Amino acid sequence: MDCRQVRKSLLEYSRGDRHVGRREEIERHLETCDGCALIAEKLELSSAALSGLEPVRMSDAAAERVFYKVKKRAGAARSPGAGVSLLRSPRALAGAAAVVGVMVALAVVVGIYTGGDTSRDTQTRQAETAETTADEAASKTGTTIPASVASGALPLPIAAATANDYDQESMRTMAEKLEVSEKFASSFSLSDAVNLKISFIRKLADDFVDVGGDGAMLEAMMTFVQTTEPVLLPCYVEKAHFTGREVYIIAFSAPPRSGTSTRLTRTEFWAFDPVTFSQDPEASLLWWGQSSD
Amino acid sequence: MDARRDAGPRQEPEELITQARAGDEQALEQIFNTYRNQVFALAYRVTGNPSDAEDVCQEVFLQVMRKIGSFEGRASFSTWLYRITMNRSRDLLRRKKRTPEMLNLEGSPDALETDEAGALGPEAHAVASDAQSLVQGALMRLPYSLRAPLVLHEIEGLEYREVARLLRLPVGTVKSRIFRGRLKLAELLEPHKEQWR
Numbered sequence: 001m002d003c004r005q006v007r008k009s010l011l012e013y014s015r016g017d018r019h020v021g022r023r024e025e026i027e028r029h030l031e032t033c034d035g036c037a038l039i040a041e042k043l044e045l046s047s048a049a050l051s052g053l054e055p056v057r058m059s060d061a062a063a064e065r066v067f068y069k070v071k072k073r074a075g076a077a078r079s080p081g082a083g084v085s086l087l088r089s090p091r092a093l094a095g096a097a098a099v100v101g102v103m104v105a106l107a108v109v110v111g112i113y114t115g116g117d118t119s120r121d122t123q124t125r126q127a128e129t130a131e132t133t134a135d136e137a138a139s140k141t142g143t144t145i146p147a148s149v150a151s152g153a154l155p156l157p158i159a160a161a162t163a164n165d166y167d168q169e170s171m172r173t174m175a176e177k178l179e180v181s182e183k184f185a186s187s188f189s190l191s192d193a194v195n196l197k198i199s200f201i202r203k204l205a206d207d208f209v210d211v212g213g214d215g216a217m218l219e220a221m222m223t224f225v226q227t228t229e230p231v232l233l234p235c236y237v238e239k240a241h242f243t244g245r246e247v248y249i250i251a252f253s254a255p256p257r258s259g260t261s262t263r264l265t266r267t268e269f270w271a272f273d274p275v276t277f278s279q280d281p282e283a284s285l286l287w288w289g290q291s292s293d
Numbered sequence: 294m295d296a297r298r299d300a301g302p303r304q305e306p307e308e309l310i311t312q313a314r315a316g317d318e319q320a321l322e323q324i325f326n327t328y329r330n331q332v333f334a335l336a337y338r339v340t341g342n343p344s345d346a347e348d349v350c351q352e353v354f355l356q357v358m359r360k361i362g363s364f365e366g367r368a369s370f371s372t373w374l375y376r377i378t379m380n381r382s383r384d385l386l387r388r389k390k391r392t393p394e395m396l397n398l399e400g401s402p403d404a405l406e407t408d409e410a411g412a413l414g415p416e417a418h419a420v421a422s423d424a425q426s427l428v429q430g431a432l433m434r435l436p437y438s439l440r441a442p443l444v445l446h447e448i449e450g451l452e453y454r455e456v457a458r459l460l461r462l463p464v465g466t467v468k469s470r471i472f473r474g475r476l477k478l479a480e481l482l483e484p485h486k487e488q489w490r
Contacts, residue, residue, distance in 0.1 A: 046482070054425060258360050
């Protein structure tokens with residue numbers, strides 16, 4: 001056996017899952033290869049450490065507390081006078097979505113006739129959006145964007161640079177009102193996220209450069225997020241400020257966390273500090289939120 | 294209803310789940326008592342803090358109560374719970390805008406050991422022995438991308454393919470991350486390795 005073959009078996013070997021035929025071969029190799037022997041030693045140490053962990057249990061007092069709070073919150077959601085909590089029931093959500101849909105449609109119509117910005121705080125400068133046409137997108141990204149998207153039949157992600165200086169509240173408001181996430185929710189599913197994410201990341205990085213952002217940095221941020229969440233489809237990026245610090249806000253369309261739907265109905269928002277991202281990506285995350293679950 | 298009872302399953306989970314889906318509140322309580330330790334333990338291993346684990350439990354069971362009607366049983370109930378727990382734990386870590394490993398990276402394992410033992414307090418049933426604290430502290434120093442598959446596979450005992458499905462990663466990636474996580478864990482525990490000889 002060579003080192004590559006031995007290392008593939010070492011994890012099982014370190015747990016004592018030793019197939020007789022292979023064990024002897026592995027042990028012979030370990031006697032002569034210091035590199036593999038060191039790895040085997042490390043794996044055995046971590047095996048011993050992990051197997052020594054004792055079960056963690058929730059105390060009765062904590063269980064009492066948790067169950068009381070859960071019942072209280074679940075009960076509040078069912079209460080006829082529960083206000084906002086009502087929105088937690090699927091039926092109420094569906095009704096609210098219909099109302100919001102009508103309101104959004106009305107707002108769009110008003111926006112068209114008044115030239116107003118229906119999706120942003122009117123106190124902030126109009127976003128310098130870089131929503132390219134389908135043809136531009138196709139030419140920029142070659143054949144990576146499928147014809148159905150490039151033809152304009154399906155929405156494309158948007159890059160923008162704004163003078164917005166968000167705080168917690170206005171960030172949440174922006175997240176709730178982002179129209180492109182609704183378009184993505186109605187147009188794309190999980191398989192689209194898998195197939196399109198690379199081309200959308202590249203397109204956004206290109207567009208971001210056009211609006212004065214650091215495209216390479218943005219691409220690194222999106223790749224970083226994808227490390228732990230591989231099925232996110234970027235739908236919007238914005239170069240803005242958060243409590244005075246420059247941030248790159250990235251919105252990803254994602255499948256719901258529960259249920260069987262594969263539509264990208266959830267949107268995650270990540271706001272990174274581009275100055276500190278390269279030193280410590282985790283610490284550079286200044287705000288995270290999601291629109292719904 | 295008394296949430297103190299925790300004598301394990303009293304009825305078959307399928308039966309309980311069916312009753313809960315029909316709106317039976319006692320069945321929901323039994324589900325809570327049956328699965329609370331599973332959820333708490335996983336949340337604790339991922340968040341590294343009993344108070345955070347308690348918050349995660351609250352969110353998980355609230356979601357169970359609200360959405361059990363739509364649970365179709367394609368995955369096992371445990372798998373569904375694992376998925377919600379992982380998602381809620383990760384959400385909590387992000388909301389706090391810092392991860393435990395970032396804090397822990399600034400401290401030594403000895404400091405972690407002290408912090409960990411202090412944080413557990415009398416209400417947490419985790420045994421805060423030196424070895425226990427050292428391992429949990431080391432786990433928290435791993436990045437989430439390594440810690441999550443490691444905890445699910447090595448501590449919770451899930452198969453590679455179950456971990457892959459939960460984390461929506463290819464099985465090969467899960468194996469590779471567990472391998473790297475195990476090596477990194479050993480490196481972090483190396484100064485204290487006599488504990489496990």
